Amino acid sequence: xxxxxxxxxxxxxxxxxxxxxxxxxxxxxxxxxxxxxxxxxxxxxxxxxxxxxxxxxxxxxxxxxxx
Amino acid sequence: xxxxxxxxxxxxxxxxxxxxxxxxxxxxxxxxxxxxxxxxxxxxxxxxxxxxxxxxxxxxxxxxxxxxxxxxxxxxxxxxxxxxxxxxxxxxxxxxxxxxxxxxxxxxxxxxxxxxxxxxxxxxxxxxxxxxxxxxxxxxxxxxxxxxxxxxxxxxxxxxxxxxxxx
Numbered sequence: 001x002x003x004x005x006x007x008x009x010x011x012x013x014x015x016x017x018x019x020x021x022x023x024x025x026x027x028x029x030x031x032x033x034x035x036x037x038x039x040x041x042x043x044x045x046x047x048x049x050x051x052x053x054x055x056x057x058x059x060x061x062x063x064x065x066x067x
Numbered sequence: 068x069x070x071x072x073x074x075x076x077x078x079x080x081x082x083x084x085x086x087x088x089x090x091x092x093x094x095x096x097x098x099x100x101x102x103x104x105x106x107x108x109x110x111x112x113x114x115x116x117x118x119x120x121x122x123x124x125x126x127x128x129x130x131x132x133x134x135x136x137x138x139x140x141x142x143x144x145x146x147x148x149x150x151x152x153x154x155x156x157x158x159x160x161x162x163x164x165x166x167x168x169x170x171x172x173x174x175x176x177x178x179x180x181x182x183x184x185x186x187x188x189x190x191x192x193x194x195x196x197x198x199x200x201x202x203x204x205x206x207x208x209x210x211x212x213x214x215x216x217x218x219x220x221x222x223x224x225x226x227x228x229x230x231x232x233x234x
Contacts, residue, residue, distance in 0.1 A: 001073075001077070002070075002073035002074070002076075002077065002084040002085060002086040003084075003085050003086070004085075004086050004088050005085045005086065005087055006087075006089065007087070007089065007093060007094060007097060007099075009085075010085075010087050013085060018085065021072070022091070023068055023069055023072040024068065024091075029103070030103055030104055031103050031104050031105045032091065032095065032101040032102075032103040032104075032105045032106060032183075033091070033101060033102055033103050034091065034094055034099075034101060034102075035100060035101065035102050036102075037102075042068050042071060042072050042075070045072055045075050045076070046079075047079060050076065050079045050080075050081070058083040058084070058085060059076060059081060059083065059084050059085065060084075060085040060086070060087055061069045061072040061073050061076065061084065061085070061086055061087070062069050062086070062087035062088075062090045062091060063068035063069040063072070063090050063091070064068070064090050064091050064092055065088075065089060065090045065091070065092040065093065
């Protein structure tokens with residue numbers, strides 16, 4: 001099960017090289033996203049998308065809020 | 068959505084997945100920067116005047132009034148030691164008996180906006196309710212600054228489509 005993190009921990013992990021992924025629809029990503037985040041909408045999260053990620057760096061996923 | 072994304076990544080074999088559950092809302096409510104088409108548009112947090120005078124509950128209104136006016140202001144935000152907003156002193160409150168404490172004289176629990184709110188929404192609210200200003204606070208209630216109605220209306224006129232489509 002994924003580890004839940006807060007804002008401070010996110011910043012630490014990103015600084016250490018983690019990959020930040022926004023899983024909202026692309027239009028929402030285009031309007032606003034966290035600095036350095038990539039867009040991989042949930043509907044597109046498959047083996048091909050996974051292959052585009054660095055296998056050696058942790059992944060952080062986020063959406064709009066807890067929902 | 069992020070719990071499902073994290074679960075999906077794990078089914079695909081990743082074991083190093085973290086989930087920022089509080090998400091973009093938490094990030095933006097903290098006043099942190101974003102990238103994207105909306106990032107450079109004026110928002111409450113960018114229009115807010117961060118040099119707004121502050122006051123504590125135990126101060127005398129007369130002392131605050133002198134300090135605020137000397138700084139060229141007609142308002143002060145009442146905060147606690149952690150900068151959490153407790154109240155507001157507008158021109159009307161600052162005119163009260165100078166011997167009163169801020170706690171007695173202030174307008175408690177003023178309406179606030181988060182820093183990410185587009186400035187047009189702030190301007191429309193201030194005009195509709197005939198407020199002269201509004202404090203801007205982070206999601207944990209800490210003061211970012213004060214948006215003046217005149218600033219908000221001016222900025223909104225330059226950005227009529229500055230509205231939220233996703234929030």
